Amino acid sequence: MKCGELQQRLPEMMAGRPSLEEQAHLRSCPECAGLVSDLNAIAEEARLLRAAEEPSPRVWNAIEVRLRQEGLIRPPQPTPERVPSFGKRWGWAGWLVPIAAALLIVVGVSVRQPSRTRQMADVQPPAQLEDVAYGGMDDDQLLQEVSAHAPMMRATYEQNLRNVNEYIRDAKSTLAEDPNDEEAREAVMEAYGQKAMLFRMALAPSLP
Amino acid sequence: MGTGADCAPDKRVGLESWEREMGSRKHTAELVAIAVIVAGTLVAQSRKEYRFNVGPKAGVSVVNTYGGISVKPSSGNTVVVNATLYSNKVEVDSNQIGNRVDIHSHLLEGADQNSGRVDYEVLVPADASITLHSSTGPLRAEKLHGDVTMEGTAAPVVADDISNAHVHVRTLNGPVTVSNVENGHVEIDSVSGDVTLRSVTGPFVLVNSTSGKILYNGDFGNSGEYRLTSHSGDIDAVIPDGTSADVSARSVRGQVQDDIPLQPKSHTSFVIKKGSAFAGTVGKAASSVVLRTFSGKIHLKKR
Numbered sequence: 001m002k003c004g005e006l007q008q009r010l011p012e013m014m015a016g017r018p019s020l021e022e023q024a025h026l027r028s029c030p031e032c033a034g035l036v037s038d039l040n041a042i043a044e045e046a047r048l049l050r051a052a053e054e055p056s057p058r059v060w061n062a063i064e065v066r067l068r069q070e071g072l073i074r075p076p077q078p079t080p081e082r083v084p085s086f087g088k089r090w091g092w093a094g095w096l097v098p099i100a101a102a103l104l105i106v107v108g109v110s111v112r113q114p115s116r117t118r119q120m121a122d123v124q125p126p127a128q129l130e131d132v133a134y135g136g137m138d139d140d141q142l143l144q145e146v147s148a149h150a151p152m153m154r155a156t157y158e159q160n161l162r163n164v165n166e167y168i169r170d171a172k173s174t175l176a177e178d179p180n181d182e183e184a185r186e187a188v189m190e191a192y193g194q195k196a197m198l199f200r201m202a203l204a205p206s207l208p
Numbered sequence: 209m210g211t212g213a214d215c216a217p218d219k220r221v222g223l224e225s226w227e228r229e230m231g232s233r234k235h236t237a238e239l240v241a242i243a244v245i246v247a248g249t250l251v252a253q254s255r256k257e258y259r260f261n262v263g264p265k266a267g268v269s270v271v272n273t274y275g276g277i278s279v280k281p282s283s284g285n286t287v288v289v290n291a292t293l294y295s296n297k298v299e300v301d302s303n304q305i306g307n308r309v310d311i312h313s314h315l316l317e318g319a320d321q322n323s324g325r326v327d328y329e330v331l332v333p334a335d336a337s338i339t340l341h342s343s344t345g346p347l348r349a350e351k352l353h354g355d356v357t358m359e360g361t362a363a364p365v366v367a368d369d370i371s372n373a374h375v376h377v378r379t380l381n382g383p384v385t386v387s388n389v390e391n392g393h394v395e396i397d398s399v400s401g402d403v404t405l406r407s408v409t410g411p412f413v414l415v416n417s418t419s420g421k422i423l424y425n426g427d428f429g430n431s432g433e434y435r436l437t438s439h440s441g442d443i444d445a446v447i448p449d450g451t452s453a454d455v456s457a458r459s460v461r462g463q464v465q466d467d468i469p470l471q472p473k474s475h476t477s478f479v480i481k482k483g484s485a486f487a488g489t490v491g492k493a494a495s496s497v498v499l500r501t502f503s504g505k506i507h508l509k510k511r
Contacts, residue, residue, distance in 0.1 A: 163418045166439065183500065187437070187500065193416065197399070
């Protein structure tokens, strides 16, 4: 079994038990094993979050800000319960949004593997979820995390984040000029890949 | 009673003598301070060795927040880990499960970049797959033919003499140097670290950077797909005589320069605008080479 095949079967695999073939591949492939381990960690985290009364306001705030930027919700109305009500209305299922977002980014990074490069050229970037996809955390929140855990790295992350965002803007604007430009689409994926990597490094306990 | 003018030479001599003495004392104090620091460091430093017997194609993972990791081939089926710990605020956790060895620097309360530092020298069977993580590095792997994955933020990364394997490197701003890779499946991502490839060939070689420079020096092998992309970093490709490649280069806002007489192509996927793109073949066009940047410069030149 190849990495690409396993990653295509990921949703089914995560829902049940890995087959013998999948288990064999996971034993021999640290990349896929790491990916599955990440997904399991997210699922485990989600179970823990389910037990909480309400999710952290930070998560809802990030989602709300992003949705507002996308024009999907109106500017704040005098209804202070907006964010909590989102959670209440959806109950624990509301967690599927950030979880799905996190899954998107994990899978997004993994499918960037070269064997699938050409296949990915046919996939549109997830325009609505693209920024929510970083674990519900925006750039400022990421920099706050870096400041808290590795203050000496903050300036480095800030500068790199700025550059990566510019990369994303340029790639998206090139794609907007010609939506059929496969290379531009690939550039968008590569730019997002850089940002995902930056977030992953900033949040990895061993890589402050 | 002497005048002030009469006294001045004596005072000057006295002052100079006092300054000399104080200078000497200060120098002595500095030496003592340095000696204390060095002695303290030596006392705090400790070395530990770990050995593991493994089978073919073992997996070895080293996660080290602060400090370097160097991996070389061992002679037998043994993994040997030599760790130099720089204080007692860090421990080494080691674990072997089947054919997999995990080494982890465990930071204790109050550990920082200096006191939490551990330097590892690791010997592994040449066919082992290795995964190395360090924030500061340096990370180095050489003379192996198992898969190599290295990840670090500011860590300089070096991979040398790797064959028939995957080489995956990710850094934030650490520079990456990969050389003498044969039949490699190479993927390098660095946000702002410069990436240098020397004599790196294989079915797939991919480099992606935001602002780091990319230098490829080699012949692009005899088949394979090479894709070097950046946002603002310059891309230089230096090729020798006898190179066989189908090259396309494009800079959206930067310049491209081609010193090689390429055979023009009848069809390209983009419009060739002089000065910002070129495409053509050299030799038998065995490998596909794609060079892309938004605002960097691209330069294809002869070695």
